[in-house]
Amino acid sequence: MRLLLIEDNAALRNALGNYLREAGLIVDFAMTGDEGLWAATENCYDVVILDLMLPNIAGMEILAKLRAKNNPVHILVISALDGLDDRLKALNAGADDYLVKPFSLAEALARVRALLRRQYGSKAPFLECADLILEPLSRTVQRGGRSLDLTALEYRLLEYLMHRRGEVVSRSEIWEKVFEDGTGGTSNVVDVYIGYLRKKLNVGNAVDLIQTRRGQGYVLESYNS
């Protein structure tokens, strides 16, 4: 899951960004409004965390420009402006959520997760595919009641595939959404990590849930479907 954090206050930006990273999300930073608008326009993010009072281009303007281009990215506004008018203005301009500064990082993470669930049409706080269960809150994965030990990158890869279960996901999409350096297009690294993940998931006689679609990518799906 790749997020864009547009915030000009260094302390808040670093703390929030690192906190989200430690929660298994990939976070890109932008310090000014123009940088943020460029990043949000040129890349495909799952969620944009947007401050309103930014240098060069204000957050409201970024919001308006993204929505004017029908950019469907989920936007969480963070602002020191706590008035009802300010909140209504942002939400009516296309923000998906509004968080008033100062806020708890845990709350910010919970809201980001809620937006991610909305992004992939899920309501449940955990992800499930056949006997595979992933709990984002505890960052744990179980298959057939047995806990799996995944690296951070493997976890992110599995979480992304589970969010998009039943859909064919291209290598470039995986590269963009799961790997820290999401630019540069396809790479065999994706295949390598899919291989690592398969090994950890398919212990014993377990059915391989990750199917390869030649020339298209991968799909995670239940063996019943």
Add this chain to the structure above:
Amino acid sequence: MKRPSIRRWLLIRCGVAIACLLVIVGVAIYFTVKHSMLNALDGSILETAALLGNEVELENERIQFEWQEGLYTNAALTAGGLFQYWDEQTGITTRSPALGSGNLTKFSGTDHFPVVRDILLPNGRRARAVGLRIHPFVVPEEMERMVKVGRVIDPTSRTFILVVAGDAEPINYTLNRLRWILAGSLFLSLTVGFLIIVRVVNLALKPIAHLTKQVKNRSELQVDKSLDLPPGLPSELLGLTENFNLLLGRVAGIREREAGFIRLVAHELRTPVAGLMATSEFALSRKREAIDYEKELKNCHQSALELDELVKRLFALAKLGAKSEPHSFEKIDLIALLDECLRPFIKEFADRDFSLVADLAHESLIILADPYLVRLIFINLLDNALSYTRPEGEISIVCEKSKDIIIVRFSNTTVSPPDQPERWFEPLFRKNASRHDAAQHLGIGLTLSQHAAEAMGWTLLARQTAEEQVTFEIKIPVK
């Protein structure tokens, strides 16, 4: 001290005015009636005197009073008549029957010109009387006879004084009654008038009481709400109420600005507080290595320093705005102080490839000022130039002195045309809304500078002097 009262003022003055008016009218009526009655009496006695003056005849070398000849036939003339003749040659006096043996006061005018005056009758009653000198008349037959006998008597050589009186007691009685009637009417009119005035004043002051009630009954939340203007509000109060509402409007504006300022201050404080909270929460969210804690603590410290700077500047702004502390004026060399403030910036200007032109024109300029405030102004303007001059731009500082004024100008070229220079001195106003550099550019530096300038009687203004150039001008009156 007893406060002046409009009600009391109106009651006393209207009461006194009405009383004076009634007294004047009463006195005028009394004297008009008196004058009229006395005139009628005087006319009557003058008519009688005119008739009686022709009743003295020289006949057969003797004086004959003709009214005595017809005493019974001329009863109308003599009945009740009060008159008396005095023969000035013989001293013999002749009275009307009504006088009996009593004498009237003897007086007269010259010859036939009558004199009228007040006298007392022999019975003690007050009367009006006319006195005049008269001569007997001679019929032509008597004159022919005197000529025939050769003993002509000149009638003008015989002089009589005639005094005719008229009883004035009925008039005095009538006037006395009139006085009482007028006094009673005056008292009654005054009482009724006073009651009417009280009622009218109360009605007139009712809108004031209504407005007072409106002001008194409003809650703290409605303190600056405009007063209602009822349709029947008198025009005299309309202006006052409208001006009061304007004042309330200004109070509401000030309150709104204060609320806005407090909101902005709260907002300014929120971002560094959010940074502080987020950093500490991130540090405590899991067990970390000591070096990681150290890093986060340093971040917290940096945020705390920013917060401290913010609070200091806000406090300085509040202190300058309140003007609570007197400023200490002393003799300073403006040029030396400007040079001292400029020195630390020269390297920074050079690092950014800014060209600096300083035309200070004088070696020294001694003025009376607060050096702390002057430094604050210069450093803020130089810092502003450092932050907002376009890359490879130009900064110029010019100092001019004329007879009455010293002008110091700080100009710098800008990235884009200066926008809204009239708002640059508003508290917390910044070129953009970002708070990323709150420690350096809180948006109160120019506000502080303007307050500092005003505190010393100076003026500080900003204006666009070229397409992409802004100039800050300080005007210092020469005292």
